Amino acid sequence: MKAVTWRGVNEVGVEDVPEPKILNDHDIILEVGLSVTCGSDLHLLGGYIPAMRAGDVLGHEFMGTVAEVGRNVTKHKVGDRVVVVSFTSCGQCWYCKQELWSLCDNGNPNPGITEALWGQGIGGCYGYSHALGGYAGSHARYMRVPYADQGAFPIPDGVSDERALFASDAAPTGWTGAHQAEVKPGDVVAVWGAGGVGQMAARKAMLMGAERVVVIDRFDNRLAQVRTHIGAETLDYEEVDVPAELREMSGGRGPDVCIEAVGMEAHGNGPQYLYDQVKQQLRLQSDRPTALREAIYACRKGGTVFALGVFGGLVDKFPMGAVMNKALTLRGAQQHGHRYIPEILDLMARDEVRTEHLATHVMSLDDGPRGYRMFKNKEDGCVRAVFRPGA
Amino acid sequence: MTTSIGNVASVAARAGGSVVRQVRSAIDPSAARPAGAGQPASGWLSVTVFREPSDVDTAALPAPLAEFGDRIEVRVRPAPGGKGTELAVRLRDRPSGTAASRLTGSDPQADLRSALRRAKQLIEVGEVLAVDPAPHGRRTATPGGALLEAWTKVAPKAGVR
Ligand SMILES: NC(=O)c1ccc[n+]([C@@H]2O[C@H](COP(=O)([O-])OP(=O)(O)OC[C@H]3O[C@@H](n4cnc5c(N)ncnc54)[C@H](O)[C@@H]3O)[C@@H](O)[C@H]2O)c1
Ligand SMILES: [Zn+2]
Ligand SMILES: [Zn+2]
Numbered sequence: 001m002k003a004v005t006w007r008g009v010n011e012v013g014v015e016d017v018p019e020p021k022i023l024n025d026h027d028i029i030l031e032v033g034l035s036v037t038c039g040s041d042l043h044l045l046g047g048y049i050p051a052m053r054a055g056d057v058l059g060h061e062f063m064g065t066v067a068e069v070g071r072n073v074t075k076h077k078v079g080d081r082v083v084v085v086s087f088t089s090c091g092q093c094w095y096c097k098q099e100l101w102s103l104c105d106n107g108n109p110n111p112g113i114t115e116a117l118w119g120q121g122i123g124g125c126y127g128y129s130h131a132l133g134g135y136a137g138s139h140a141r142y143m144r145v146p147y148a149d150q151g152a153f154p155i156p157d158g159v160s161d162e163r164a165l166f167a168s169d170a171a172p173t174g175w176t177g178a179h180q181a182e183v184k185p186g187d188v189v190a191v192w193g194a195g196g197v198g199q200m201a202a203r204k205a206m207l208m209g210a211e212r213v214v215v216i217d218r219f220d221n222r223l224a225q226v227r228t229h230i231g232a233e234t235l236d237y238e239e240v241d242v243p244a245e246l247r248e249m250s251g252g253r254g255p256d257v258c259i260e261a262v263g264m265e266a267h268g269n270g271p272q273y274l275y276d277q278v279k280q281q282l283r284l285q286s287d288r289p290t291a292l293r294e295a296i297y298a299c300r301k302g303g304t305v306f307a308l309g310v311f312g313g314l315v316d317k318f319p320m321g322a323v324m325n326k327a328l329t330l331r332g333a334q335q336h337g338h339r340y341i342p343e344i345l346d347l348m349a350r351d352e353v354r355t356e357h358l359a360t361h362v363m364s365l366d367d368g369p370r371g372y373r374m375f376k377n378k379e380d381g382c383v384r385a386v387f388r389p390g391a
Numbered sequence: 392m393t394t395s396i397g398n399v400a401s402v403a404a405r406a407g408g409s410v411v412r413q414v415r416s417a418i419d420p421s422a423a424r425p426a427g428a429g430q431p432a433s434g435w436l437s438v439t440v441f442r443e444p445s446d447v448d449t450a451a452l453p454a455p456l457a458e459f460g461d462r463i464e465v466r467v468r469p470a471p472g473g474k475g476t477e478l479a480v481r482l483r484d485r486p487s488g489t490a491a492s493r494l495t496g497s498d499p500q501a502d503l504r505s506a507l508r509r510a511k512q513l514i515e516v517g518e519v520l521a522v523d524p525a526p527h528g529r530r531t532a533t534p535g536g537a538l539l540e541a542w543t544k545v546a547p548k549a550g551v552r
Binding site: 001003005007008013015016017018019020021023024025026050051052053054055056057072088090092093094097105106107109110111112113130133134135136140144146 | 515
């Protein structure tokens with residue numbers, strides 16, 4: 001079958017690969033309907049997450065139709081239309097039972113790599129390097145989904161494929177951020193990054209009763225999407241001093257909750273950005289934390305900063321003084337999607353969560369390299385490139 | 392006696408480990424040893440299984456541990472805070488120079504760690520999660536790729552070192 005693969009740093013290919021087989025009794029094989037690029041893939045492409053091998057199939061945000069079911073699968077049958085969460089979690093371990101699904105003890109067949117990097121291994125993720133399990137990704141005609149009773153969710157009638165697709169990763173990641181940061185009614189919430197993840201975090205913050213939600217980016221078309229489709233306010237960080245504006249917008253206090261949805265390749269202005277880029281390229285720091293630093297400076301005393309953007313290793317010039325002296329709560333997480341997807345699909349069916357606008361460019365798998373180039377360089381207003389393997 | 396592939400893999404794994412070590416020693420020189428790979432002085436390896444102690448029967452251990460027969464000691468106790476049951480195992484006859492055994496590519500301590508993880512999965516889930524064969528395209532032979540392959544070979548066992 002055809003698949004979009006990682007061939008090397010900044011090199012995407014389209015290759016013929018074998019079809020997946022059922023390996024565990026809890027597996028299903030999915031015929032992929034739609035599969036989309038995610039900001040996380042850019043970190044793989046850039047070589048910032050090193051555990052990729054040439055030939056690895058990319059993609060972890062997807063939906064489709066059940067094509068085959070393993071012997072112990074009870075919730076799905078051939079022909080069902082489902083969306084699948086990007087993390088593989090067993091549903092039985094203590095972490096899964098605490099609804100901290102991305103921390104699953106039994107979801108990553110290669111836990112030694114992340115144990116060595118971080119002290120403990122986390123769960124597995126499709127198409128996201130050998131450190132997160134070495135699973136094949138979803139930019140292909142067929143896809144193996146282990147722990148299918150836990151990770152695959154039936155899509156309600158009336159919710160389009162294009163909408164349901166983002167219940168796989170972008171929306172539940174945004175939900176994870178706003179919910180775990182404990183947004184309260186009346187809060188002022190600032191979100192760095194107006195990609196799919198930042199937009200969904202802003203939406204969840206609004207649904208949780210935030211008084212004001214402000215999204216920060218520099219791309220006009222993305223900020224326009226935030227105002228039109230999400231209903232939040234926006235700031236262009238190339239035009240204004242972000243912490244100053246946020247202070248003014250919150251009566252001098254600073255936002256109660258600051259959500260970072262940018263990650264380790266943050267863009268920035270001024271000499272600090274150059275410093276970070278050079279250090280990152282020399283591998284003296286693995287991650288570039290421009291937006292995270294700004295979030296920490298901007299946050300009100302006693303507030304919460306939540307890192308949704310992916311970081312892999314070390315960051316430099318970390319404002320620990322602000323964290324400690326302002327009594328901040330600093331948290332992060334990979335998405336705990338299993339917990340939020342039923343709610344998200346329900347809200348999608350009621351039109352309270354809309355995501356179609358994120359799918360700015362829909363194309364065939366043959367266009368994989370072009371799709372990633374457009375997504376990475378934000379060409380032609382690309383917010384997400386979506387692949388339709390059947391096309 | 393090991394195959395030459397085993398030797399290449401263990402050499403590559405040690406080279407890969409040195410990258411991890413470099414990263415960690417940049418944070419704190421005392422942390423240059425990867426956290427996941429360290430061994431407690433007592434030799435006990437431990438996992439917490441989210442099951443009642445009565446569900447973890449030391450007389451009928453899951454196959455991966457049962458295979459060790461009386462080469463291992465087994466200890467079971469309730470985990471505090473409702474976290475299930477702590478299952479610990481230890482080789483009765485522990486090799487003294489693990490570095491030497493790693494050179495030859497055989498590491499009984501790491502094999503035991505892997506068996507312990509599989510036993511936990513069998514008790515909690517009922518089967519051991521598989522990933523191979525995963526569909527993939529052409530594997531171009533790059534030094535990074537060989538290194539990573541070696542890494543993933545040891546990764547189910549313990550921290551990469
Ligand atoms: N935690 C999780 O489970 C999870 C899941 C999915 C994605 N992610 C991560 O979330 C992040 C965002 O994902 P996405 O798909 O929305 O990516 P994206 O690349 O589409 O969007 C990132 C946005 O951040 C903006 N940005 C860059 N530097 C900035 C700065 N200094 N200040 C403000 N905005 C800045 C960019 O202009 C871009 O619009 C990535 O790091 C991704 O890896 C995490
Ligand atoms: Zn993602
Ligand atoms: Zn689990």
